[in-house]
Amino acid sequence: MSHRTDALVENAELQPLLPVIYIAWADGTLAQAESTHIKSIAEQLPAFDDEAQQTLDTWLDPDAPPTATELARLRRRIREQVGRRQPSLTAMSDAMSDASDGSVNEAVADYAREYGVSGMGVSAEIFQDTGEPVDQSVNEPEPSFEAAKLQTILEGDYAKKWQQVRDALAEDIFTYSTGESEESQRATVLRWLKYLATEKQDIAIGAMPESVGGQGDMAGFIHVFQALAMFDLSLVVKFGVQFGLFGGSIIFLGNDDHHQKYLPDIASGKLLGGFAMTESGHGSNVQEVETTATFDADTDEFVINTPTMSARKEWIGNAARDGHAVTLFAQLATGGENYGVHAFIVPIRTDDGEPAPGVRIEDCGSKMGLDGVDNGRLYFDNVRIPRENLLDRYASVAENGDYDSPISGSNKRFFTMLGTLVGGRISVGAASVTAAKKSLAIATRYATVRRQFGGADGSELRIIDYKTHQMRLFPAIAHTYAMHFAAFDLIARFRDRTDETAREVETLAAGIKSMASWHAIDATQTARECCGGLGFLAENQIATIRRDIDVFATFEGDNTVLLNLVSKNRLASFAKGFEQNLALTLVRELTSMARTELIDINPLTARKTDEDHLRSADFHLELLKLRKHNLLVAASRRLYKRVQQEDMEPFMAFSDIQDHMMAFAHADMHHHIAQTFADAVEPLADGPEKDALERMRQLSAIDTLLEHAEWYLTYGYISSGKYKALRNLRGALLGEIRPDALAYVEAFGIPDELLSAPIAFENYVGREPLKQAPRGERP
Missing domain, CATH: 1.10.540.10 (Acyl-CoA dehydrogenase/oxidase, N-terminal domain)
Structure with a gap:
C-alpha cells in the first residue's frame, strides 16, 4: 500500500474530494487546468490545513499519475463510504462527508458541468464489478393507446x-x-x-x-x-x-x-401444380416466351415443345418435387399462324411421381432462401395434350384448327389475360408488408430488454432508448404502417375493379409490389442489424426472413421493370408498351403532357416552419404531389424532344431517360402511399388510436420528404431553414413514439408463438418473460 494513498483515504478533511479525484484520474491523465480547478474546490473545505494541502498536491501532480493499485484502493474507500450508487458526482461527494457544505457541493457541481461528468458515468465507473444488484427489469411506460x-x-x-x-x-x-x-x-x-x-x-x-x-x-x-x-x-x-x-x-x-x-x-391438395410462365431467356417480357404449343388437327391435340435452351421454364414452384401439372404459357400456333401467348394445363408427372413422357424436370438447386419451396426447370419434347387443355376463356381452337377469340387484337388479348392474374402480384406485395412487420416486431421487443453501456444509477441503458436506435427502427415501423394501408387499399381496389379501373389497379399493383418488397428487404436488414449477432441466428427468425424475402424483389416481376411499367402507364394512358408500334399514341400523349406547366410553390410556404404546418397531411401531400408532377412533366419534355426533334424511336427514347422515369415512378408511389395513409387516418373517430396512427403518418411522410431533401432544396421548394425544422421534427417524433414502441408492434397482431424468436422475450436475458416463452424446436 502506498504512503500517499493511506494519507489521502485517512484524511477526514479531504473525504468529499475523493470521488472527484478518482474521476479526474479515471482516464489515466490529468490536465494542469483540471488539477488547479480541484485545488480551488479544496480551498473551500471547512478545515483545509497544510497537511491536507500536501497530501492533495501529491495526488494532483499531472506528472505523477497513481498506479492501478492506488486507484483501486481509492475506489474501494469510496464504495465503503458511499455504500450505494448515487445519481450525481455532487451526491457522491456529499455522501463522503459527515457534514454537508453548500459551497463545496456547488463547487463540485460546477466541476461536473465543466468537465461533462455525468451521474450515470460516475456510478458506472466506481461501482462496476461490485456484484451489487442493479434493477434491470423492463418497466415500459404505459402506452397512450390500446394495441x-x-x-x-x-x-x-x-x-x-x-x-x-x-x-x-x-x-x-x-x-x-x-x-x-x-x-x-x-x-x-x-x-x-x-x-x-x-x-x-x-x-x-x-x-x-x-x-x-x-x-x-x-x-x-x-x-x-x-x-x-x-x-x-x-x-x-x-x-x-x-x-x-x-x-x-x-x-x-x-x-x-x-x-x-x-x-x-x-x-x-390432391392435385399439386405450378405456374410455368418464366423462361430462362424471357422473364418479365412474357409476350416473347419461346415455348410453343402447336395444334395438330389430325389428333385434336396441342404439341408442346421447348425449342431452345433459353425456352426452358425456369424457377417453377412445385416443379422439382411435388407438382403433377402446371399452367403453361406458350405461343399458340394453328393453321400456320401464331396467335401469341396462351395458357394450357400440362401434366408433368405420372401418378407414380415419374416425369410424364416427353417432360424433363430439373431441380433449380440450392438457393439463397425459401428452401422449403421445390423450384424446378421444365423442358418439353413433343408433349401432347388434349385440345381441351387450352384455358379458353379468351380464345378457343375448334377441332378443325380454327382460332376464335372475342378480343381481336393480339396485344389487347394478351394484356387482358395477364390482367386477370394481377392478384398474384398484389399478394406478393401484401405478404412483404407482413414480413417487415414480423422482423420489426422482433427487433423492437429485443430493444426493450437488451441493455448496453451506461444508464441511470449505473444500470445499463436499454438500446431502444438510444436516439440512434430509434432512428433506425421507428421510421421503418412508420413506413410499414404506410405500406400496410397502401396494400389494403390495393386489395380493395382489386376486389371492386371494373373494366374502367382495371388498368389503374394493374399499375398500382406493379408499384406497390415493388415498393413493399424493397421496403421489406430494407426493414428486415435494419431489424437484423439492430439485433446484432443474435439477429444473425436462425432461431431468432429475422435471418431466415431476410434470406427468404430477398427474392420478392424479382418474384412476380422484377421491381425495376415493374416501376418502368408504372412510368409508362402514367406517361401514355393507352400504351401497352412503347415497343408495340404505338409511336403515334405516345407522341400524342407526350405533346399534351409536354405543354403542361410545372407546379411552383409559394415562397412563403417554402420558408414556413410553424409546427402545425410541418405536421399537416396537406403540406406533406402537396410536396409529394409537386415532386411527382414535375418529374413527370420534365420527363415528358425530354421524351418529346427525342421523339419529335431527334427522330428517335419511342422505345429507345424511353430507355435513354430511364433514370428520370425511375425517379418519377418512385415519386408517384411515394405520393400514392402517403395519400392512402392520410385517407385511412382522416375519417377515424378522434381518440388515442387515431393520434397514434397520425404520429406514424407524420413520421413516414416527413422521413420520405427528407430522403429527397436535396431535390426540394435544389429547386427552391423548401428553404434550408425549413429543411432543418423538418429534421428537428423528425427527431421530436421519435421521442413521441418511444413510449408506445411496444404497443405499435403489438398492434401488428402477430402471436408470440409465431414471433417465436427467443430474443423477443425477456426471459432470454434472464428475466421474467414479457408474455410467454416461444414455441419451437431448438437444434
Whole structure:
C-alpha cells in the first residue's frame, strides 16, 4: 500500500474530494487546468490545513499519475463510504462527508458541468464489478393507446380472415425448427400445405368459385396469403403457387368445365401444380416466351415443345418435387399462324411421381432462401395434350384448327389475360408488408430488454432508448404502417375493379409490389442489424426472413421493370408498351403532357416552419404531389424532344431517360402511399388510436420528404431553414413514439408463438418473460 494513498483515504478533511479525484484520474491523465480547478474546490473545505494541502498536491501532480493499485484502493474507500450508487458526482461527494457544505457541493457541481461528468458515468465507473444488484427489469411506460383497438383498425373488414389464419397456425403441426436439410424442409412445408388444404379447407377454398364449393373471394384469399407470412415464407410461396397461381390461372383463364375438372382437387391438395410462365431467356417480357404449343388437327391435340435452351421454364414452384401439372404459357400456333401467348394445363408427372413422357424436370438447386419451396426447370419434347387443355376463356381452337377469340387484337388479348392474374402480384406485395412487420416486431421487443453501456444509477441503458436506435427502427415501423394501408387499399381496389379501373389497379399493383418488397428487404436488414449477432441466428427468425424475402424483389416481376411499367402507364394512358408500334399514341400523349406547366410553390410556404404546418397531411401531400408532377412533366419534355426533334424511336427514347422515369415512378408511389395513409387516418373517430396512427403518418411522410431533401432544396421548394425544422421534427417524433414502441408492434397482431424468436422475450436475458416463452424446436 502506498504512503500517499493511506494519507489521502485517512484524511477526514479531504473525504468529499475523493470521488472527484478518482474521476479526474479515471482516464489515466490529468490536465494542469483540471488539477488547479480541484485545488480551488479544496480551498473551500471547512478545515483545509497544510497537511491536507500536501497530501492533495501529491495526488494532483499531472506528472505523477497513481498506479492501478492506488486507484483501486481509492475506489474501494469510496464504495465503503458511499455504500450505494448515487445519481450525481455532487451526491457522491456529499455522501463522503459527515457534514454537508453548500459551497463545496456547488463547487463540485460546477466541476461536473465543466468537465461533462455525468451521474450515470460516475456510478458506472466506481461501482462496476461490485456484484451489487442493479434493477434491470423492463418497466415500459404505459402506452397512450390500446394495441388491440389499433389492430382492429388495421385489419378492418378482414379481421376474421386474419384470426382464422392465427387459429390455424396455432395448431401443433406449425412448429419452427432450425438446421433441417433442404429435403426435410420441403417435406415439412408440403405437410403444412396439405394440412391447410384438408383440415382448414375454408382457408384454401375461399378463392374458388361458388360452383365448386368456394366463396369466390379472391380479396379474402389475398388477406389469407398475407397473414400466413406471420409464420413462414416458404409456406406462403408454396400456398400461393398452389392456390393463387395454379388454381387462380384456371379460375380466371378457364371455363366452367376446367373449374369442375381441376379446382376441387387443387383446393384439397390432391392435385399439386405450378405456374410455368418464366423462361430462362424471357422473364418479365412474357409476350416473347419461346415455348410453343402447336395444334395438330389430325389428333385434336396441342404439341408442346421447348425449342431452345433459353425456352426452358425456369424457377417453377412445385416443379422439382411435388407438382403433377402446371399452367403453361406458350405461343399458340394453328393453321400456320401464331396467335401469341396462351395458357394450357400440362401434366408433368405420372401418378407414380415419374416425369410424364416427353417432360424433363430439373431441380433449380440450392438457393439463397425459401428452401422449403421445390423450384424446378421444365423442358418439353413433343408433349401432347388434349385440345381441351387450352384455358379458353379468351380464345378457343375448334377441332378443325380454327382460332376464335372475342378480343381481336393480339396485344389487347394478351394484356387482358395477364390482367386477370394481377392478384398474384398484389399478394406478393401484401405478404412483404407482413414480413417487415414480423422482423420489426422482433427487433423492437429485443430493444426493450437488451441493455448496453451506461444508464441511470449505473444500470445499463436499454438500446431502444438510444436516439440512434430509434432512428433506425421507428421510421421503418412508420413506413410499414404506410405500406400496410397502401396494400389494403390495393386489395380493395382489386376486389371492386371494373373494366374502367382495371388498368389503374394493374399499375398500382406493379408499384406497390415493388415498393413493399424493397421496403421489406430494407426493414428486415435494419431489424437484423439492430439485433446484432443474435439477429444473425436462425432461431431468432429475422435471418431466415431476410434470406427468404430477398427474392420478392424479382418474384412476380422484377421491381425495376415493374416501376418502368408504372412510368409508362402514367406517361401514355393507352400504351401497352412503347415497343408495340404505338409511336403515334405516345407522341400524342407526350405533346399534351409536354405543354403542361410545372407546379411552383409559394415562397412563403417554402420558408414556413410553424409546427402545425410541418405536421399537416396537406403540406406533406402537396410536396409529394409537386415532386411527382414535375418529374413527370420534365420527363415528358425530354421524351418529346427525342421523339419529335431527334427522330428517335419511342422505345429507345424511353430507355435513354430511364433514370428520370425511375425517379418519377418512385415519386408517384411515394405520393400514392402517403395519400392512402392520410385517407385511412382522416375519417377515424378522434381518440388515442387515431393520434397514434397520425404520429406514424407524420413520421413516414416527413422521413420520405427528407430522403429527397436535396431535390426540394435544389429547386427552391423548401428553404434550408425549413429543411432543418423538418429534421428537428423528425427527431421530436421519435421521442413521441418511444413510449408506445411496444404497443405499435403489438398492434401488428402477430402471436408470440409465431414471433417465436427467443430474443423477443425477456426471459432470454434472464428475466421474467414479457408474455410467454416461444414455441419451437431448438437444434
